[in-house]
Amino acid sequence: MNRTLHRVGAMCAAHPWRTLTAWIIALVAAVVLGGAVGGTPRDDYDVPGTASQAGTELLRERFPGLSGTEARVVVHNPAGGQLDPALLDRVVDALRAVDQVGVAGPAQPSADGDTAIIDVRYTVPVTDLGADAMDQVRAATGAARDAGLQVEYAGQVPEGEPTEGGLGELVGVLVALVILIIAFGSVLAAGLPIVAALVGLGIGSSGILLLAAVTQVSTTSPSAAAMVGLGVGIDYALLLVTRHVEGLRAGLAPQAAAARATATAGRSVLVAGATVLLSLLGLILSGLAAYRTYGFATAIVVATAVAAAVTLVPALCAVCGRRIVRRGRLDVTEPQRPPLTARWAARVGRRPAVWAVLALAVLLLLGAPALTMRTWPQDAGSQPTENTVRRAYDLIAAEFGPGAYAPLVVAVDLAKVPQDSVPALQDRIAAVPGVATVSEPLLSPDATAAVLTVQLEFSPQDERSGELVDQLRAETLPAGAEITGVTAVFVDIADLLAERLWLVVGVVVGLSLLLLTVVFRSILVPVKAALVNLLSVAAAYGVLTMVFQWGWGGQLLGVDHPVPVSTWVPLLLFAVLFGLSMDYEVFLLSRIREEWLATGDPFQSVVRGLAATARTITAAALIMVVVFAGFMTNADIVTKMIGVGLATAVALDATIVRMVLVPASMMLFGRANWWLPGWLDRLLPHLGRRGSAELDDPADAAPATEETASLEPAASR
Structure with missing residues (x-):
C-alpha cells in the first residue's frame, strides 16, 4: 500500500496542474449535474414491518x-x-x-x-x-x-421542509482557518486543508442531491453529511500537509516531500476513512430508509474527502513549493529540551496506572447520565419558537389540548372486525384513562374499513403517550384494528431503533477490530481502541442527556425547555463518532508503530509518537470541535444534538483519551501491545510495512544546493 500511495502522490505532485484541472472539472460537473437533475431531500415516515405501518397501508x-x-x-x-x-x-x-x-x-x-x-x-x-x-x-x-x-x-x-443553517457553519470554517494559520505559521499552508475540504464537500454534497433523485433522502441528511465531511476533510488534508512540511524541513524537494507524505500520512488517511465508512455503512442494519440514506449520504462526502486528501493535496503542495512554510520556519535547529508533549508522555509513563484510572473515571462520570437517557423522535414541540411548526404546536396545545397536535388514528378492517361492533370499540377506547376524545367512525367509500381519530390527554413527546399506545394495542384493540398516526409511528421507531442499536454496534465494532488487526498486526491495540472509542461515545451520550433532557444549558442553544434526546441521534452518533474516534486513534497509533518498528522500545515509541502527532491531532480536533459547534446554531434540533454530541466526543477524544488514556494503557502493556500469534499473522493479509524505510529512494533527496542546505536539520550539518 505504501509504495502504491507513494506513486500516486508522486504522480499528482509531478503533474499538479493536470490534477487541479481534473478536480475543478469534477467539481463543476458535479454541481451542474446536481442542480439540473438532483432531487430534494424529503422525510419518509414509513416503518416497514411495524403495526403502525400496517394501519397506514390499510388507509392507503x-x-x-x-x-x-x-x-x-x-x-x-x-x-x-x-x-x-x-x-x-x-x-x-x-x-x-x-x-x-x-x-x-x-x-x-x-x-x-x-x-x-x-x-x-x-x-x-x-x-x-x-x-x-x-x-x-x-x-x-x-x-x-x-x-x-x-x-x-x-x-x-x-x-419536511429543509431547515436553513445558521451563520455558525461559516464562522466555524473561518475559525478553522485561523487555527491552521497559528499551527503552520503560514496563510498558504493553512489554506490548503480548507480548499481541499471544500472541494471534496462540494462534490460530495452534489452527490447527495443526485442520490435524492433516485431514492428518499431525509431532510437532515445533507446537514449531517456536511458536518462530518467538512470536519474529516480538513483533518485528512491537515495530516497530509503536516507530513509534507516535515519532509520539506528534512531537506526533501517539494515533489518528493508530497510523495512521501502521501505514502505515510496517506495510509493513515485511507485506514481512518475506511473505519468511518465501515461505521456509516453499519446504518444499513438499522431497518429504516432514513438511516440508510444518512449512511450513504455521509459516506459519499467522506469518500470524496479521502480522495481529495491523497490526490488533490499533493498537487496543491507541489504548486506551492517551499512557500508553504515561512522561510524562517524551514531553518530547523535541534531543540534544547524535549517538546512539551514528549515531557507529558514521559510524565504519564511514570505512573501509567494512576493516569489510566483517572481518565477512565472522568469518562465514566460523564457517561453515567446516559443511563437515564430517554429517546423520542423529534417533534414540533422540540423545535425552536421561530419555527412555524412549533408555533402551530403551541397554538393547538393551548386551544385544543396537548394531545390534539398528533392524534392517534385507529384503522379498522371490517373484514376482520364486524361493523356493528365498531361503536362498542369506540366506547372501549374512550373509557381508557388518558384518552381525551374519540371521533365518530368514518367509513371508507366501499364500506370495508373504518377510521377512528383518538385524541390523548398528553403531548406526543410525553412518556405516557407511548405507554398508552402500547396499552391500547395490548388490551383494547381487536385483531384487524391497528393504531397509526405520527405518535404511533414514533413509538414504533423508538422500539425498532432500541433493538437495532446493539446489532449495529456489534457489526461496526467487529469489522473495525478486523481492519485494525490487519493494519497494526496486533490483538491488544485494536481491542483497546474499540473500548476507548465506546467510552467516548458513552460520554457524548451523557452530555446530550444533561444538556437536552435535563436542560442544563439548553437555552444557550435555543432550546427553551427540556426535551428527550431524539431517537434518531444515538444510532447516528455512534456510527459517526466511532469512525471519527478511530481517525485520531489511527493517526496516533500509526506514528507510534513507526517508532516501534524503528527502535523496538515500547516506552520511547509512545513518547515519540505522541510528541510527533500531538500538535497535529490537537489542531485537527480543535478544528472539528469548532466546525461541529457551528452546527449547534442550526434551527433543526436534531442537527443541534448531533453538533453537541460530535463536538463533545471529539474534544474528549483529543484530550482525555489521546493524551492520557491511550499512552497510559500502552505503557502499561509494553511489548504486549504488538503481540500477534504467528498463525494469525500468516492468515491475515499484509498491507505493507508501516515504517518509512521501505520508501527510501535516492531520488527523494533534494540536490545539495544552498537553498536546500538551510532545510537540513542542524544535527546533520
Whole structure:
C-alpha cells in the first residue's frame, strides 16, 4: 500500500496542474449535474414491518383521500375575536385546489372561536410531493394573512421542509482557518486543508442531491453529511500537509516531500476513512430508509474527502513549493529540551496506572447520565419558537389540548372486525384513562374499513403517550384494528431503533477490530481502541442527556425547555463518532508503530509518537470541535444534538483519551501491545510495512544546493 500511495502522490505532485484541472472539472460537473437533475431531500415516515405501518397501508388501500401525507393549517386571531366563518371557507376552498390534495377541511374552531385548524390530506406520500408544496399551501392561505390573522403550519409537509443553517457553519470554517494559520505559521499552508475540504464537500454534497433523485433522502441528511465531511476533510488534508512540511524541513524537494507524505500520512488517511465508512455503512442494519440514506449520504462526502486528501493535496503542495512554510520556519535547529508533549508522555509513563484510572473515571462520570437517557423522535414541540411548526404546536396545545397536535388514528378492517361492533370499540377506547376524545367512525367509500381519530390527554413527546399506545394495542384493540398516526409511528421507531442499536454496534465494532488487526498486526491495540472509542461515545451520550433532557444549558442553544434526546441521534452518533474516534486513534497509533518498528522500545515509541502527532491531532480536533459547534446554531434540533454530541466526543477524544488514556494503557502493556500469534499473522493479509524505510529512494533527496542546505536539520550539518 505504501509504495502504491507513494506513486500516486508522486504522480499528482509531478503533474499538479493536470490534477487541479481534473478536480475543478469534477467539481463543476458535479454541481451542474446536481442542480439540473438532483432531487430534494424529503422525510419518509414509513416503518416497514411495524403495526403502525400496517394501519397506514390499510388507509392507503381503503381511504385514497386520506392515504398520503398531511398538513395542518392553524389560523389564529391575535386580537382574541372570533374568526369569520366565510373567510375560513375561502381558505378551505383554496386549499382543496392545491395539487395532490385529496381532502381539506372543514375548519375546526376552538371553544372560544379565535383559533381554527384546517386538516389537509394529500393523496401521495410526502416523498412524492414537489419542492413547491409548502409554497402552494402558503399561497392558498394568503387571504387569512391579508386579513391580519396569524397563520401557522403543522404536519409532515412543513416539518419536511429543509431547515436553513445558521451563520455558525461559516464562522466555524473561518475559525478553522485561523487555527491552521497559528499551527503552520503560514496563510498558504493553512489554506490548503480548507480548499481541499471544500472541494471534496462540494462534490460530495452534489452527490447527495443526485442520490435524492433516485431514492428518499431525509431532510437532515445533507446537514449531517456536511458536518462530518467538512470536519474529516480538513483533518485528512491537515495530516497530509503536516507530513509534507516535515519532509520539506528534512531537506526533501517539494515533489518528493508530497510523495512521501502521501505514502505515510496517506495510509493513515485511507485506514481512518475506511473505519468511518465501515461505521456509516453499519446504518444499513438499522431497518429504516432514513438511516440508510444518512449512511450513504455521509459516506459519499467522506469518500470524496479521502480522495481529495491523497490526490488533490499533493498537487496543491507541489504548486506551492517551499512557500508553504515561512522561510524562517524551514531553518530547523535541534531543540534544547524535549517538546512539551514528549515531557507529558514521559510524565504519564511514570505512573501509567494512576493516569489510566483517572481518565477512565472522568469518562465514566460523564457517561453515567446516559443511563437515564430517554429517546423520542423529534417533534414540533422540540423545535425552536421561530419555527412555524412549533408555533402551530403551541397554538393547538393551548386551544385544543396537548394531545390534539398528533392524534392517534385507529384503522379498522371490517373484514376482520364486524361493523356493528365498531361503536362498542369506540366506547372501549374512550373509557381508557388518558384518552381525551374519540371521533365518530368514518367509513371508507366501499364500506370495508373504518377510521377512528383518538385524541390523548398528553403531548406526543410525553412518556405516557407511548405507554398508552402500547396499552391500547395490548388490551383494547381487536385483531384487524391497528393504531397509526405520527405518535404511533414514533413509538414504533423508538422500539425498532432500541433493538437495532446493539446489532449495529456489534457489526461496526467487529469489522473495525478486523481492519485494525490487519493494519497494526496486533490483538491488544485494536481491542483497546474499540473500548476507548465506546467510552467516548458513552460520554457524548451523557452530555446530550444533561444538556437536552435535563436542560442544563439548553437555552444557550435555543432550546427553551427540556426535551428527550431524539431517537434518531444515538444510532447516528455512534456510527459517526466511532469512525471519527478511530481517525485520531489511527493517526496516533500509526506514528507510534513507526517508532516501534524503528527502535523496538515500547516506552520511547509512545513518547515519540505522541510528541510527533500531538500538535497535529490537537489542531485537527480543535478544528472539528469548532466546525461541529457551528452546527449547534442550526434551527433543526436534531442537527443541534448531533453538533453537541460530535463536538463533545471529539474534544474528549483529543484530550482525555489521546493524551492520557491511550499512552497510559500502552505503557502499561509494553511489548504486549504488538503481540500477534504467528498463525494469525500468516492468515491475515499484509498491507505493507508501516515504517518509512521501505520508501527510501535516492531520488527523494533534494540536490545539495544552498537553498536546500538551510532545510537540513542542524544535527546533520
